[in-house]
Amino acid sequence: MSHDHHEPQGIGSATNKAFAQDYWFIVAGVVGLGVAVRVVNHIEAKSRLKSCLDASTSKYPTIPRNRLSQFWATATAVVREIRHPQFYIPIRGLRWATPLPLGRILVLLAYWAVVAYMMGWNVVEDDVYYWERIGYRNGWVTVAQLPMLYLLAMKVNPIGLLIGSSHERLNWLHRWVARTMLITATVHGFHFWTMWARADFVEYALETTPLVKYGIGAWGILLWLFVTGILPLRRLAYEIWVAQHVIASIVMLWLVHVHIPDSARYLLWMSVSFLVFDRAARWALLGWRNIRLRPDKTSCQGQKGFGHHVSVQAVGETTTLVTVKNVHFAWNAGQHVYLWLPRVGLLEAHPYTIACAHQPTTGPDICTCNSVQLIVRAHGGFSKRLLAYAKAHPDSPNLTGFLSGPYGVPPLWEAYDTLVLVGASSGVSFTLPILESVVRMASSESKTVCVRKIEMVMVAKRGEEIEYYVDRARLAAREARQKGIEVVLHVAITGEGQVHQRRDLPTRDPSVDHSISEPVTDRSAGPAKAPCTEKCHGCCETKEKAAEDAEGENTSDGSEERTYTSRPDIEKVIREPVESAWGETAVVVCGGKELTARTRNCVSRLSDERAVHKGTGAQGIYLHVEEYAF
Ligand SMILES: Cc1cc2nc3c(=O)[nH]c(=O)nc-3n(C[C@H](O)[C@H](O)[C@H](O)COP(=O)(O)OP(=O)(O)OC[C@H]3O[C@@H](n4cnc5c(N)ncnc54)[C@H](O)[C@@H]3O)c2cc1C
Incomplete structure (x- = not known):
């Protein structure tokens, strides 16, 4: 039996190296698939916009136009229905433990299946190399993932740029790759340690082979990063957490550098280059955005040379x-x-x-x-x-x-038929610019907009949290109406003793007319029209209450506004526009975990219940979730 951890290649080295390369071929394949999906979606959106420009070509430009696009829409709907559901833990103090949405869980399971296959393929043989073979294999599987860890942590993220995502949306995978690496690194170390312990060799190995100590050090840092990365800890003192995280990650790279054989170093250098490129790109971007060599002090509000x-x-x-x-x-x-x-x-x-x-x-x-x-x-x-x-x-x-x-890489909001924008408290700062940008595009001669209807939901405990947004939303709604886009505003002030605030949210903009014309509209005052099926039970629970609480108002400019004293029934708010949409609806939600989980589940159920793009004529529902957190 060889006890030599110095041995540069290790037992089964050819297979181990091949697995490390295969890992990256698989990553390239998955990213390639993501790019292909992005390209098809982009072509779809662009051709929709083209159809919207020339209304004579189609009355319903945002529905699939041919068999191919119908097939794509059906496949997309199926994937979305599987992806969205999320089990929310409502217990105070444990909400952070809410699991990932189903789509991410499935991605993770697929990742683990690949890693588990690589960890175990042809290594379990009852011979003298049993411990060593498993040890080496798992060492390679660990180091193969190292560049992925650094790649997913990049803010200027190549994967995000390619597949149309962004660093904050990929960060969850960064954490799970690290956790997976901790397992494979533990299996690696455990097998060598056990082998030495069985031969009463531990002390000698530690004395004579320094790289063992470096390996244990790297594993210790991985464990430290795992423990400090657990949610409540991570958020205790964020700046300190980031500083120690960056320092520990750099120290870990050095420890790995002295631990691994030369033949695995390319994986280390990949990691280093991702780290260095990201930092350099961030500094370059910072300089590019903030330094002007010849500032024009007279133009606009006066440029600054620096900042x-x-x-x-x-x-x-x-x-x-x-x-x-x-x-x-x-x-x-x-x-x-x-x-x-x-x-x-x-x-x-x-x-x-x-x-x-x-x-x-x-x-x-x-x-x-x-x-x-x-x-x-x-x-x-x-x-x-x-x-x-x-x-x-x-x-x-x-x-x-x-x-x-x-x-961030948001979709082309203007390519949807209907937009449902749900924002809670500061989450409205995500949804309001979408409303405003669509209205601005509709006002611009050079832009095409497919959007016919926008439902904008603004929820807060206290009126003062969102009054600023409500002012702007009213202004945008008025402009939208002039451009032929129907806008319904839902304003919910849910805190105790805030009733007076919901009807008369003060406005700082005198150009916005808030006078109320009677009568209250039928659409909002009546009971919920959508049938409460078994399937959507969870979303319908508050339906009657929300319907009672909602008051509809038509402002003098004709736009509709509904006010609530409790949380609006998200399912109802989404269902109505989805049912009346002529084409694809985009639901955008920005808020806390509970609101986002509820919206994910509602959209998934609604899509399933209406059999979207499965022969019923029901059109697709795209969901965009933002939680203002990594
Ligand atoms: C993509 C994105 C967009 C956001 N947009 C808005 C917005 O428009 N309006 C708004 O009010 N908030 C927004 N946030 C949230 C905002 O970044 C945090 O509330 C803010 O950083 C809190 O820092 P603090 O020092 O004020 O509070 P703290 O009490 O120190 O931190 C509160 C929590 O915010 C998070 N946080 C703190 N610092 C950072 C940081 N540098 N990077 C990432 N997260 C951090 C941590 O989870 C921390 O636990 C956004 C967050 C993200 C990720």
Whole structure:
């Protein structure tokens, strides 16, 4: 029996190396599939927009046009129905333990199936090499995954860019790859350790082969990263957590470097290059967005050579409105940036969704003075300090701030027939720009919009949390109506003693007319029309109550507004527009775990119940979930 862990290749080396390469071939294949799906979806969306431009070609431009697109729509609907369901744990203190949605669980099971196959294929033979063979195999399976760990942690993420996703949406997989690696690394170490222990060889191995100690060190760091990455711990002191996480990851790379044989080093260098590329790209992006070599102090609001003028304004007791001026990049509704305000947080950059639609440049020499607006809800650290600063300096001069991004790859919102936008509290800062950007596109001669109807749901405990959004939503709704898009606003103020706030949410914009014309509309005041089937029982539980609570109002500009004193029945809010849609509906939800899980389950059930794209004529439902968390 060979006890030599120095042995550069290890037993079964050819197979082990082949598995490491196969792992990356599989990754390339899966990413390739993701790219193909993205390309087909993009072509679909573009051809829909083309049909919408020329209304004479089709009365229903957002439905599948031929057998191929019908097949694609059916396959998409089936995948979506499987993907969305999520079991939500409503117990206070345990909500963080809510499992992943079913789609992610299935991805994880597939990943584990591949890894388990690689761990165990042809290694369990009852001979003298039993322990060593399993040990080497699992060492290779562990190191094969190492670059994946670093690839999935990248903010400037190549996988995201290719498949049309973003770093915060891939982060869950980064964590699970790390956990999987901890298991394979443990199996690797356990088998060598047991082999040495059986031969009474442990002390000698530790003394004579230093790489064993480095291996144990790398495993210890992986364990540390796993423990500190568990949810309640991860969120205790986020900045400290990030700092130790980055340092530990770099130290782990060095320990792995001295532990593994030369033939596996390419995997280490892949990891190092992902890490270095990401950091370099982030710094380059930061410089590109914030440094102007010849700032024009006279144009727009006055450019800065280094950073941007930033104004902050407290809006109510929990919200700060941040305006980053003179930003020269385009963005899409749903993208976010990292905000760095050294005066408020010297070493902190926080992600915030761009809460306004981009104003396209009107001519080659005309500066459109685009400002990025961020709506920041006060939590613990930075955001609380920011609010305190804004309150203490109501007339303060501009701060200097820096932006990095924009990140995120949202879909083409304008290519859907109907949009249902559900936002809770600061989550409205995600959905409102979608409404505004669609309206802006509808007003632009160069853009095509397929959207016919938008339902916008804004939920908060206190009126002051969303009054700012409601003002803007009303303004956008009025504009939308002028462009032929029907908009229904649902405003729910759910906190105790907030009844007075829901009817008369004050407005700061005198151009918005809030006068109410009677009578109350039939659509909103009546009981829920949708049948409450067995299947949708969970979503229907509050139907009667919500229907009673909802009050419909037609504002004088004709747009419809419904107000609620309890949470609106999400299923009802989604079902109505889906049932009346002429084509595909996009449901967008941004809020806490409970709201997002409820919406996922509702959309999945609704799609299944209506047999979307399965011969009933029911059209597809796309779901976009944002939780403002990794
Ligand atoms: C893609 C994305 C978009 C977001 N958009 C908005 C928005 O438009 N408006 C809004 O009010 N909030 C938004 N958030 C949430 C916002 O980033 C956090 O609330 C903020 O970073 C909290 O930091 P804090 O120091 O103020 O609070 P803390 O109390 O220190 O942190 C609260 C929690 O926020 C998270 N967090 C803290 N710092 C960071 C960070 N640098 N990066 C990621 N997460 C962090 C941690 O989970 C932490 O536990 C968004 C988050 C993400 C991921």
